Amino acid sequence: MSNEIVMPKLSDTMEEGKIIRWLKHPGDPIHHGEPIAEVETDKADMVLESFAEGILDQIKLKEGESAPVGAVIATMRGAGDATRPSAAAEPANGPSAEARSKPVEKKSAPIPIRLKTRKDIPAAPTPPPPSAEDGDPREEVHPAMSSRRSAAPTAIPMPPRAPAATLADRVEPSADGHKFRASPLARRAAEEAGIDLAAVHGTGPEGRITKRDIDNFLREQQLFRFRRIVSPREGAPGSHEDLSRMRKTIASRMAASKREIPHFYVTMEIDMAEAVRLKTSLAQAELIEEDITYNDIIVKALALALARYPRINASFENDGITIHPNINIGVAVAVEDGLVVPVVRGCEQLSLIEIAKVAHRLVAKAGRGGFTAGELSGATFTISNMGMLGIEHFAAVIVPPQAAILAASAIKDRPVVRDGALAVGKTMMATMSCDHRIIDGVVAGRFLQELKRFLENPASLLL
Amino acid sequence: MANSRYDLVVIGSGPGGYVAAIRASQLKMKVAVVERDRPGGVCLNWGCIPSKALLNSAEAMETIRGASREHGIEVGDIRFDFKKVIARSRAAADKLSRGVRFLFRKNNIDLYEANAEVIGPNAVALQAVDGKPALEVKQLEGERILLAAGSGERLFPGMQIGDGVMTSKEALVHDSLPASVAVIGAGAIGLEFGYFYQAFGAKVTIIELENQMLPGFDAEIAEELRRAFVKRGVIVLLGHGYKSMARDGDMWRVTVEAAGAEKSVEAEAVLVAVGRAPLSAKLGLEKVGVERERGGFIKIDDSFRTTCPSIYAIGDVGRPPLLAHKASGEGVAAVEIMAGVRQPGFDLLSIAGCIYCEPEVATVGLSEADAKARGIEVKVGKIPFRAIGKAVAIGHPDGFVKLVVSKEYSEVIGCQIIGNHATDLISEVVLGKTLEATTAEFGHTVHPHPTMSEAIMEAALAAEGEAINY
Numbered sequence: 001m002s003n004e005i006v007m008p009k010l011s012d013t014m015e016e017g018k019i020i021r022w023l024k025h026p027g028d029p030i031h032h033g034e035p036i037a038e039v040e041t042d043k044a045d046m047v048l049e050s051f052a053e054g055i056l057d058q059i060k061l062k063e064g065e066s067a068p069v070g071a072v073i074a075t076m077r078g079a080g081d082a083t084r085p086s087a088a089a090e091p092a093n094g095p096s097a098e099a100r101s102k103p104v105e106k107k108s109a110p111i112p113i114r115l116k117t118r119k120d121i122p123a124a125p126t127p128p129p130p131s132a133e134d135g136d137p138r139e140e141v142h143p144a145m146s147s148r149r150s151a152a153p154t155a156i157p158m159p160p161r162a163p164a165a166t167l168a169d170r171v172e173p174s175a176d177g178h179k180f181r182a183s184p185l186a187r188r189a190a191e192e193a194g195i196d197l198a199a200v201h202g203t204g205p206e207g208r209i210t211k212r213d214i215d216n217f218l219r220e221q222q223l224f225r226f227r228r229i230v231s232p233r234e235g236a237p238g239s240h241e242d243l244s245r246m247r248k249t250i251a252s253r254m255a256a257s258k259r260e261i262p263h264f265y266v267t268m269e270i271d272m273a274e275a276v277r278l279k280t281s282l283a284q285a286e287l288i289e290e291d292i293t294y295n296d297i298i299v300k301a302l303a304l305a306l307a308r309y310p311r312i313n314a315s316f317e318n319d320g321i322t323i324h325p326n327i328n329i330g331v332a333v334a335v336e337d338g339l340v341v342p343v344v345r346g347c348e349q350l351s352l353i354e355i356a357k358v359a360h361r362l363v364a365k366a367g368r369g370g371f372t373a374g375e376l377s378g379a380t381f382t383i384s385n386m387g388m389l390g391i392e393h394f395a396a397v398i399v400p401p402q403a404a405i406l407a408a409s410a411i412k413d414r415p416v417v418r419d420g421a422l423a424v425g426k427t428m429m430a431t432m433s434c435d436h437r438i439i440d441g442v443v444a445g446r447f448l449q450e451l452k453r454f455l456e457n458p459a460s461l462l463l
Numbered sequence: 464m465a466n467s468r469y470d471l472v473v474i475g476s477g478p479g480g481y482v483a484a485i486r487a488s489q490l491k492m493k494v495a496v497v498e499r500d501r502p503g504g505v506c507l508n509w510g511c512i513p514s515k516a517l518l519n520s521a522e523a524m525e526t527i528r529g530a531s532r533e534h535g536i537e538v539g540d541i542r543f544d545f546k547k548v549i550a551r552s553r554a555a556a557d558k559l560s561r562g563v564r565f566l567f568r569k570n571n572i573d574l575y576e577a578n579a580e581v582i583g584p585n586a587v588a589l590q591a592v593d594g595k596p597a598l599e600v601k602q603l604e605g606e607r608i609l610l611a612a613g614s615g616e617r618l619f620p621g622m623q624i625g626d627g628v629m630t631s632k633e634a635l636v637h638d639s640l641p642a643s644v645a646v647i648g649a650g651a652i653g654l655e656f657g658y659f660y661q662a663f664g665a666k667v668t669i670i671e672l673e674n675q676m677l678p679g680f681d682a683e684i685a686e687e688l689r690r691a692f693v694k695r696g697v698i699v700l701l702g703h704g705y706k707s708m709a710r711d712g713d714m715w716r717v718t719v720e721a722a723g724a725e726k727s728v729e730a731e732a733v734l735v736a737v738g739r740a741p742l743s744a745k746l747g748l749e750k751v752g753v754e755r756e757r758g759g760f761i762k763i764d765d766s767f768r769t770t771c772p773s774i775y776a777i778g779d780v781g782r783p784p785l786l787a788h789k790a791s792g793e794g795v796a797a798v799e800i801m802a803g804v805r806q807p808g809f810d811l812l813s814i815a816g817c818i819y820c821e822p823e824v825a826t827v828g829l830s831e832a833d834a835k836a837r838g839i840e841v842k843v844g845k846i847p848f849r850a851i852g853k854a855v856a857i858g859h860p861d862g863f864v865k866l867v868v869s870k871e872y873s874e875v876i877g878c879q880i881i882g883n884h885a886t887d888l889i890s891e892v893v894l895g896k897t898l899e900a901t902t903a904e905f906g907h908t909v910h911p912h913p914t915m916s917e918a919i920m921e922a923a924l925a926a927e928g929e930a931i932n933y
Binding site for chain 2: 183184185186188189192203210211287288289290351353354357
């Protein structure tokens with residue numbers, strides 16, 4: 001009996017995937033959670049992992065080839081045991097030791113696989129399958145989903161390898177024989193972020209790597225990507241480049257949006273003086289670790305405004321209008337070869353700090369990869385913020401099937417009239433692109449007024 | 464007399480200034496220190512050191528008093544000479560102050576005993592102080608100036624020191640034991656002196672505006688401490704605001720208010736312990752563009768640089784917490800940053816706060832409530848000392864250790880201890896924080912038995928639900 005491995009749908013928009021590299025070959029045994037292959041999707045490069053045990057039988061899709069979602073890409077057979085008891089037979093036989101600790105395989109069902117970042121391959125060896133005594137039923141179904149921490153046999157988290165190293169810094173040779181030392185916290189943070197410690201510059205005593213160095217490393221990676229994207233040297237004159245999967249996706253979706261969605265645009269100048277003050281005073285209070293950004297503040301204001309104007313938080317689908325129950329705000333982030341739009345989910349339930357935490361984690365991931373499929377899909381509204389580039393004003397293309405997108409420009413000193421006198425104000429141009437099939441001008445205008453009201457009275461964002 | 468041009472002129476020779484001066488000298492700077500009082504500052508002369516001497520006498524008193532009850536050792540009438548108690552404390556302060564002078568000489572640091580005023584980005588004017596040697600030099604030039612002027616006792620408006628009304632400074636030399644003392648303020652100083660006077664038999668009333676002792680500390684710790692004080696016979700009035708005080712014959716009548724109702728506390732002496740304030744007003748800072756913030760603290764950046772680039776500030780004059788060891792740590796950090804041998808930045812969350820009454824209190828980093836306010840998800844490991852063999856054996860089973868641990872990485876982000884020798888135990892956690900240790904390192908480090916420190920190991924295990932003895 002052989003099981004089929006199919007190309008999984010890893011995001012809302014994924015239609016096909018390309019095998020970058022097979023990590024297993026026919027005849028190789030495959031264990032729970034073991035990486036099988038690296039796959040390029042429209043969103044990111046991901047690693048497929050098996051949830052089942054067995055032996056890789058046949059590879060149907062060669063490296064470099066693409067296949068649509070659902071297509072069979074490989075087959076597996078049982079682990080050299082053709083008479084392995086079926087799920088139905090087990091109760092009669094009594095659960096075997098193996099069955100107790102492993103999920104029950106369904107016959108002929110596509111083998112579930114999951115994604116991980118490619119970086120995780122060298123950094124994170126496959127955790128051992130957790131035993132049923134771990135108590136978390138989720139882990140029984142999806143062993144590979146369990147975090148290293150909960151999979152460890154002791155509740156005191158420890159790296160699975162070299163446990164003695166937790167007592168002192170491990171002096172560890174990297175590939176080139178270079179030695180480095182890191183604090184236990186830095187080690188754990190690096191492990192979870194999928195960072196190779198050899199790449200991190202330590203600023204502690206004797207070059208010791210601390211948590212701050214890991215944080216800085218992640219931030220620099222992000223900045224580097226940003227610099228790359230605005231670098232004028234991108235694209236040599238006279239060259240032709242094949243579209244990456246990401247560029248293909250951007251091309252097809254943006255063209256479809258402009259083709260199908262009747263866009264109209266409303267712009268409003270918003271006085272951001274109070275929001276600037278809020279940001280500064282939150283930073284000075286030093287009560288929270290997160291540095292709240294203007295983007296976080298605008299996302300929170302959007303969430304409040306969208307809650308009052310559910311019609312903006314909607315989709316045009318099947319000749320009807322779906323009003324979404326949750327407010328999931330996509331935040332467009334530039335990356336090396338285009339952009340990704342990670343989603344802050346359930347914004348209607350999140351405080352400003354919570355939004356900031358989630359958004360910053362997602363933005364950091366944009367710099368280094370490692371998104372889960374759920375983090376890149378399901379947005380009900382999107383914000384594109386070009387404030388950091390000093391943009392005066394721009395309009396964004398709606399991401400289908402959303403009803404609108406907000407383009408936030410730079411906060412600048414501009415002349416404003418206050419109480420009949422000219423003054424210097426800090427204002428921002430906010431332009432909303434709207435799907436006219438769902439939204440009319442008056443609603444769009446009122447919504448922007450509402451957004452303006454929250455941003456100009458930002459104490460409301462802290463409630 | 465030395466040339467009056469220096470790489471670094473340090474104003475103040477307290478635990479911030481003198482430590483910074485020595486470190487700067489080690490880093491090959493030519494250093495001058497200006498001090499208007501005695502070398503060593505408040506810490507050595509009027510704070511940490513003499514008060515710990517007094518508390519040590521109080522502890523001896525308590526031990527002897529409890530000898531019969533706890534150990535079956537019969538002691539006759541206990542008598543004491545309070546003057547000797549005070550004299551012993553002064554002797555400790557004098558000895559250490561002389562030690563600071565010696566350290567200056569050993570490190571080729573010039574000490575100027577004068578008042579200092581900053582008159583330019585690189586210039587400090589000296590003014591003679593009564594009772595000190597005449598000045599041969601009126602002005603010092605410094606490539607950099609380090610402000611380490613410290614803090615002074617705060618008073619409420621209308622409070623007059625003298626005639627039985629004291630701050631900690633007067634109390635340290637007040638060599639007759641008052642029969643009763645009203646202590647205004649349940650911070651570190653108020654509690655330490657309250658404990659001291661109580662141990663020697665005075666009737667002590669502690670008055671605090673906030674609804675807990677040690678405002679800002681972990682509430683559970685504060686409540687445990689309140690119970691210990693009340694058990695000892697101290698009257699603790701929480702949520703009582705100070706209104707006024709007036710002489711009434713031989714006594715002071717202190718009027719306090721709680722929830723709109725006034726009451727009065729009578730005592731022979733009043734100890735005012737309502738905090739300390741930075742001494743930044745008389746340094747001439749406005750003229751050189753050194754800005755100050757609310758409360759008089761000098762505005763500094765990550766490198767301890769003020770808004771005048773050649774002038775730096777550390778210790779109490781710069782920012783809270785007002786602690787000697789924080790000042791020393793900042794002093795070393797500031798000169799190392801100046802010398803380019805250290806990265807800017809200083810982790811205030813790794814500064815321990817210690818209260819030396821009995822039971823002792825020691826904390827570092829965030830409390831559970833602090834962490835929640837910052838949106839950090841935490842788990843807490845709490846171990847009472849009665850679960851620790853040593854604590855039971857030495858008759859100090861009261862108190863507990865709380866370890867605050869982040870859920871994200873099991874990082875130890877805070878610790879609160881109340882109990883015997885808590886202040887000696889906290890350093891392990893401070894070191895752990897410096898090393899960015901997690902519960903694994905604390906929990907898997909084998910602690911010697913029997914010691915009080917086992918409570919920290921157990922608390923780390925408890926945070927992960929794996930405590931052995933509790």
